[in-house]
Amino acid sequence: MITANGIVKSFGAAHVLRGLDLAIGKGSIYGLAGRSGAGKSTLLRCINGLEGYDRGSLIVDGTDVKTLGRREMMAFRKNIGMIFQQFSLLERLNVYDNVALPLRCWKYGARTIDARVRDLLEIVGIPEKIKQRPREFSGGQKQRVAIARALTMDPHILLCDEATSALDPKTSQAIMNLLKEINSSMGITIVVVTHQMSVIRGLCKEIAILENGRIAASGPVGDVFREQPRALKNLMGEDSARVSRTLERAATMLLPDTVTGLFISRMAEELGVEVTIKGSNPHVPGFVVAVPGEVRRDVEGYLSARGVRWRSLAGKDRGSSYEDGYKERIRAVNADML
């Protein structure tokens, strides 16, 4: 479906892609993983021509991308849908007009547009929101609208550029399920750019890891995780280190509502960082996040964790959402939970 050979791309002095080879089969859900700046978004955008490349060949669904003139490129893009990290919806229009936009640009008739929009909103699961404005929506709902818009022209390929990076884990999972559904029922080839382990594990069938502008490891997700190539370890290590650094700055807290605690534990779990959750003060139910290695046994035999303030890692809330916390000793429910 998509074949890349020797793709070279530089932005001025920065050599982002250095001879990249790739093969994505029809019907696959293919992940492009790597650290920030590895070139995964750039490569993704080469597929639908939003970005050009200097050397190499890129054949998408039988078409050599480089040979397309301006008008041909526009028509070519009908076959490729794309969704983005920040959704990219028009704030002043309602859901209907947002989803109808590509159809209107391509001059479809009003009745066709109406039927198609309603159809797509059913598929993405928000038919009742048709006349509302996405302005008020949650991230997950906005992304659903964006997915509906991306599917209007019945594309064979769907490109996802960090599509779940701005969503919380539960919503991410819901969107990933939707994408899997779209892949299996409509046979659309999905290419996913991500830096999140949870997405690689939860969504992708195959994966390629970009390092230094080339594919360092690739194959079916199960195989890659089993073989544990160095590239994967680098990626996970990078992921963990980043998360640990953030959690190190997070506070021990007693949270009055356990839902938040569950969220922390699930977030940590899907990020691949080990955390221990322990019960605490019986009068105030809550959970605690402890960073491995930071938990020690004090003189009274309690397990205690260093006090740290938690920050949300989701998209735009980065650094801005935290609970007031205070240090507290925790009684281990089960000492060997560590």
Place this chain on the structure above:
Amino acid sequence: MTSSGYMAHWWRYFEGIIAPSIWATLRMLSVSMVLSLILGFILAYFLILYGPQGLRPNNTRYKFLDFIVNSIRSFPIIILIVAISPLTRMIVGTSIGEKAAIFPLTIAATPFMARIIENSLKGVDRQLIEAARSFGASDFQIIMKVMVKESVPMIVAGTTLSTITFLSATTLAGAVGAGGIGAVALNYGYQSFNNTVLYTSVFILFIMVLVIQWVGDWLYKRML
């Protein structure tokens, strides 16, 4: 003069001189604003298209348009009116009066509006433009259906600002024979030592500004 005598006196001035001039000002203002909005939009379209972060960057064309916009804007309005009066005479047939004032007013307002519209369009999130590209929208469609649609409130706010600014420009036009309430304030009021006319005109201008601002704000909120 008795109170009722004063009122009758005032009314005569109002009916005879001030009221017609209000209409003259409104005509000059509305025609020049509408024309400059249309022409300014066309100019802004090409500025956005060819700009350095535009849809189809073309440095030569952009610099040329940019130069025209900056040059016209650098003229104080009254100098502009005087400087292009031969051109005005050629196109409109005269360089005095209401119709003759609309021409230089439009010329002055067009680049002003162009900049306002250009800045409003530039304020649209680049990702939106990418998203529109990704489903094959043409440059024209991106500008009209995405950028313009998203920046309507800003354009409304800019137009309100521009209208109030050019209201004062129309009063200046009065100084070169255009008529309108500025001319009345100046000629019949100030230069004739008639405070009644002067202050009534000033007050009317004040009300006009309030009304324009009020309408603009209302429209802005509606468009959000």
